[in-house]
Amino acid sequence: MIRYLSILLLIILSEVSFASSIDIYEDKRNILTSGQVLDIFNQGKTKKLSSESFNPGFTQSVYWLIIKSGPENFNHKLIIGNAHINKLEFYISERNNPQLKYLTGDHFPFKQRPVINHLFIFPLEAGDQSVYLIKIDKRAESLQLNAQILSSEQLFQKSTKENLIAGILWGIIILVIVFVCFMYITVREKLYLYYLLYLLIASLWIAADKGYGYRFLWSEYPDFASRARPVFNAAWNILIIQLMQSFINQSRKSHFYKPLHIAKITSFILALCFLLLPTAFHSFSYWFLGGLLLLGAITVILISLSLAEQIFMRNRAAWFYTISIFMLIVFSVAELIIHSGQSNYELYYLSNFGIQTGLVIEIIVLNFGLAHRFNSYKNDKESLLIEVNKKQNELTARIIETQETERRKIADQLHDDVGSMLSLAILQISTVIDKERSEDKSKINLEKSMKVLYTVSDTIRNMSHTLTPLAIEKYGFKNAIIDLVASINLTNTIHVEHVILGFENTENYTANFLNDMYRIIQELLNNMIKHSEASHCLIQLIEHDDALSLLIEDNGKGLKDTQFKIQNGVGLNNIKSRVDYFKGQIEFSEKIEGGTLINIEVPVYNPEIC
Known part of the structure; x- marks a missing residue:
């Protein structure tokens, strides 16, 4: 762009003008005919343009340009350097008899112009004794003229520059x-x-x-x-x-x-x-x-x-x-x-x-x-987005903390109050059974009732553990995972092996972070048991300096048969949400020999969430 401006400057500095002998006369009332103007010219009452430029500004007058034909301007062209003249009348006078040759201007169709150009150009082709009369009417507007008589070569050079x-x-x-x-x-x-x-x-x-x-x-x-x-x-x-x-x-x-x-x-x-x-x-x-x-x-x-x-x-x-x-x-x-x-x-x-x-x-x-x-808008938007994300993370952390608090309250009530009452009821029923062994029918009914109470007690205990993993508080995160694996192995439906490295000291982690990681592992194992039909599973949990690495693999059906259920399950959506919240990544892949491999990487020293 600088190059173009430099070229433009050179063109401006090299502008060449072509002065010509042109007379001008002002008709203030617009009453003169071409013949009358010719008489005035012959009487020498017109003025010569001191230069090619004429600028009366806003005017109410009509102006006449008069050019005497001669060898010096034969076959030249008159250029009126103004593209906005309302009416131009071009007369050729031979033997003092002006005849209208061209009628053009902005108030007439463009095709009436003698030369198709954005400016007004008139050919000068009459004999030596002829006179050209040009009536210029731009009343009630601003008028500027740049009248030049140029040869074809000069006109070409001028047009090229412009x-x-x-x-x-x-x-x-x-x-x-x-x-x-x-x-x-x-x-x-x-x-x-x-x-x-x-x-x-x-x-x-x-x-x-x-x-x-x-x-x-x-x-x-x-x-x-x-x-x-x-x-x-x-x-x-x-x-x-x-x-x-x-x-x-x-x-x-x-x-x-x-x-x-x-x-x-x-x-x-x-x-x-x-x-x-x-x-x-x-x-x-x-x-x-x-x-x-x-x-x-x-x-x-x-x-x-x-x-x-x-x-x-x-x-x-x-x-x-x-x-x-x-x-x-x-x-x-x-x-x-x-x-x-x-x-x-x-x-x-x-x-x-x-x-x-x-x-x-x-x-x-x-x-x-x-x-x-x-750039300022972009930077402000990025700063605002960072601030919104920070506030969103703070709000999410408060929501999770509130959920954990409510879960803990419900779990404590189920475990302590309801569980204690059910245990007392079981104890009383067992005492009655011991005293009334002689009555077989009553004994059978009481034993059925006691089995139901045992079932209810186990269900409530499991619910309390699901709502809040009490084992983490009592035995620590690592032992809670080991206990979870052991409880699954007791079902004899699948054999789960575990490799846990690290987590000897979990004081740097919040309770919410540990609880959520526990639930991620718990939910993945539940999905595997329900959908994979695997007989063997391996859990590998490793604590690095800057991240937690979790790998779970099984020998089940693989992703082809279980992917739809896994990806559309509520449990896995919860897992993905938790992993995303902790800025982690989760990846599912299918093993060549059969089965599914799940890999999760979570940064553990994020001060905003951990």
């Missing part, structure tokens, strides 16, 4: 538009939508200002050609405010929020006036354009005050936006001064490419601001 400048500016703008589209699709933030609309409206204004819009976009709508620039200018005014407010996150409490909102509404009303009012409104356009310029100046002041307010509040985004918009304001003011007639039109580059250049510089700087804003 097209290169326009191509560089357009290329930068299109690249930024593509980038902003990508950012909006990726981030889905309204700021990028406003930025995209801002660039599109700015591009339409440039197309309208350079005459490309009328040539390629609305060539069949001449009535819109004279309205396009003020309409897009008013829309641009709205979006530049909206973009600024979104970029710096301006609050409704700001002192300048309401004035800017009024400016947006006023701009919208002016855009509707330029767009919808009938052609008769043309006589009032002078006042509408003046109002639009005044509104633009007010908008610049309000935006500057808003940025100063945010800079005072240490809003870093406001600095980026201030720097980005500064060059746009400078170049725009320069072009507006030229168009208002307060400066010489020989400042050709500023008059033709001022706002476009300011816009390019603005979007280059603004993109740096957007990149910084995006």
